[in-house]
Amino acid sequence: MVKLVLLHKADSIYEDEPDVVYDFPRSYLKAVEEAVGDWVVYYEPVKAGPRGYFGVAKISRVIPKPGVEGRFLALIEPGSFLPFDSEVPRLADGRPLEASLTEPDGTPKKGGSVQLAVRRLPEADFARIVNLGLPQELERIEATRYDPQLAELAEGAELFERPVLERLTRRPYREVAFRRKVREAYGYRCAMSGLHLRNGGGRPEVQAAHIRPVERQGSDSVRNGLALSGTLHWMFDRGLISVADDCETILVSRNKVPGDVVGRLLAPDGKLLKPEDPRNAPHPENLRWHRENVFGQVVSGETLDWG
Structure with missing residues (x-):
């Protein structure tokens, strides 16, 4: 299995619904099939809007798109999609969050893999993006959001570190x-x-x-x-x-x-x-x-x- 970044544009010719299905051409079939049973991160390209990385989901299976030659559907596992609490920007301190998009000197690459709608995502990059979009302490942030006394009690309290996948489920x-x-x-x-x-x-x-x-x-x-x-x-x-x-x-x-x-x-x-x-x-x-x-x-x- 392998994790992926999936490019999503709301007005695309591809009929995507991030929590239900991802529509893609044959050229990405091998990569998407490798990701069955694993997690993906959704990404909005610059020309489509400002969101950057905006959610996660798990692929359950891949099928040919009915009535459309050369197109396939990645079916999303029911209940797995989760939007990020905060959209994650494409760059952090001027550097891409994906190793495959980064030049040796840390600057963003141009062309090539940057244009791919489906990109393999190393575990470390996946964890970093999810931690930025869905922070470990989100439950505590919400619980203390409107109560100053609870917020004071929470200050300095040790945060129980949960693995990324445990948190997502x-x-x-x-x-x-x-x-x-x-x-x-x-x-x-x-x-x-x-x-x-x-x-x-x-x-x-x-x-x-x-x-x-x-x-x-x-x-x-x-x-x-x-x-x-x-x-x-x-x-x-x-x-x-x-x-x-x-x-x-x-x-x-x-x-x-x-x-x-x-x-x-x-x-x-x-x-x-x-x-x-x-x-x-x-x-x-x-x-x-x-x-x-x-x-x-x-x-x-x-x-x-x-x-």
């Missing part, structure tokens, strides 16, 4: 990373009420909801998330509310949710608040899955008391 760490990215994408506002609520200490009250749960093949992509208030998160998970196929109209299970409750909780226009960056907008397929598999379903053994 630990559910508590991934939940923190997902929550931070989703809430940030929506400006800490509830996507269905539009409210921007913070408690006395400045902590945002909005939560991060998975549209398709991880245990049902959902991912930790921001495009599989919605920032929701606690009540609306509860309602969304129980199928009392959803989003229509126009990706903006909020649907309500009217036979289960009283009209006055709707008026108190949802935005007056009944529309979903979208992230400022359209690349973070909910993916239509995730919303479709929620409508077809969760919305309107009977919640067994649970009494809904609206007061």
